[in-house]
Amino acid sequence: MIDSDSRTMPSSTPETVRKPRRLLKFLIGGLVVLGVIYTAGWYYLARELEARVATNIAAFKERGIDATCENARASGFPLRVGLDCDKVGWADKAKNLSVTAGSFRSAAQLYDPMRINSVIEGPAALDLPGFIPLDAKWEGLTSSIRLDRPLPKEITIDGKNVVVSGRDPGAAPIAVVGSGQLDFRANDPQMDVSLSFNKLKLADNVVPNRSLPELTGAADIGLANGFALLGKTERNLTVLRGQSGTLRKVDLSFEDGSGVGITGPFSVAEDGRITGEFRVTLRNPEGFAKAVQDIVPEAGNTISTVLQALAFAPRDANGAPTLPISVKNGKMSVGFINIGRLPAL
Structure with a gap:
């Protein structure tokens, strides 16, 4: 009889040990290569975005519009790509229209690049035709845009605790709204517009000789040829x-x-x-x-x-x-x- 302990057992050879190690090295190497390609692609898109912003601002200036995006820079690496500005503004002297605000941050997820979400910080200074110079401040102001050709397909703007007042020091608020949302949805030629606001209070002098109560409202309107x-x-x-x-x-x-x-x-x-x-x-x-x-x-x-x-x-x-x-x-x-x-x- 042959003793069981004396039977020949399979043994690991150098070749069988090297195979899984080699596969692991290939896997790690492949991931590193993909990471390098992805990073290079992201920074290429970032440079293109910054260049496009500079080109568009220059084009607006040629049309007499002073568009501002101070210290424009791409952001969001690694999962998003977006644009940050320290200050934003828009001034059209021909229409007596000027708006300036604080910092602006926008980003699109790489898996959904056609939807851009943004946040803008106040306060803002508004000069609008037919109105006194206005200042606006808010607790939150965000937007979401679904891009399409030739125009965006969806636009949503959300505001929270928005206060609008005259620019004179110590001026009382002209309008205060607890929250509000504005939506545009386009499907050429139709356009849908919806608006909602909560706790809107207008100053008594907004409408002469009228005292206006606090209002809450909503609207959903479809325009056949919007x-x-x-x-x-x-x-x-x-x-x-x-x-x-x-x-x-x-x-x-x-x-x-x-x-x-x-x-x-x-x-x-x-x-x-x-x-x-x-x-x-x-x-x-x-x-x-x-x-x-x-x-x-x-x-x-x-x-x-x-x-x-x-x-x-x-x-x-x-x-x-x-x-x-x-x-x-x-x-x-x-x-x-x-x-x-x-x-x-």
């Missing part, structure tokens, strides 16, 4: 002339919870007159009517007429009266009852 707005030079509501669309949601609330919601299709004629079929829902009609009458006392008769009509109006699921209001060339009516006229845009 892309056409981008080529217009108007800076007021006349820009909407010739447009049509749908008010998916327009809602305004006062501090006591009373408020109004409006939905429905509309169109704006070239003379600014509005035509549309709207459903208007009032929460706490008496409280809403009192608040509106305090703001616009001359509209007392119209408000009283609407309140009388509400007694016969159908109710929504929450018990709030809902009125169908027709508007034809600015003239408003509930059934056969005329309730006033909307001003032209």
Whole structure:
């Protein structure tokens, strides 16, 4: 018999030991090469970004626009690529428009380079045509842009605790808003615009002889030909002339919870007159009517007429009266009852 301890067992040879070590070296070497290539690619993109910013700023200057991005530099290595500036500004003397603010930071994830997120620090100085010089400060101001051709597909701007005041030392705030968000979504030729704000308080002198309460509101509006707005030079509501669309949601609330919601299709004629079929829902009609009458006392008769009509109006699921209001060339009516006229845009 052969003793079990005397049997020949497999033994490790130098060749079998070297194979896994060689594979490990190849793996580490490959990772190092990939890291070097990735790093070189990232810094190449960074240099291209800085060069593009300098080229664009020079192009704006040739058009008479003073765009500023002080100490522009790429940032975000290794997982993002973005641009940082110590100070940003935009000045168009031809339009009497100037905006300057603090530092600016933007970045895009390398796995999603078409979406750019940015943060801008205050305070900001604003010189706008038709307004007194303004200063603005905020607790937070961010934006997100989804790039596309020829224009961005989505733009979102978020603000928190924004305060706007005159530039004179010690000037009282003109407007204060707890939070707000503005969204643009484009799908040529349609454009969707949504806005929301919370605890907006305007100074009493913003509208002469009017004391305005604190407001919270939201709007979601679809414009059938919203892309056409981008080529217009108007800076007021006349820009909407010739447009049509749908008010998916327009809602305004006062501090006591009373408020109004409006939905429905509309169109704006070239003379600014509005035509549309709207459903208007009032929460706490008496409280809403009192608040509106305090703001616009001359509209007392119209408000009283609407309140009388509400007694016969159908109710929504929450018990709030809902009125169908027709508007034809600015003239408003509930059934056969005329309730006033909307001003032209």
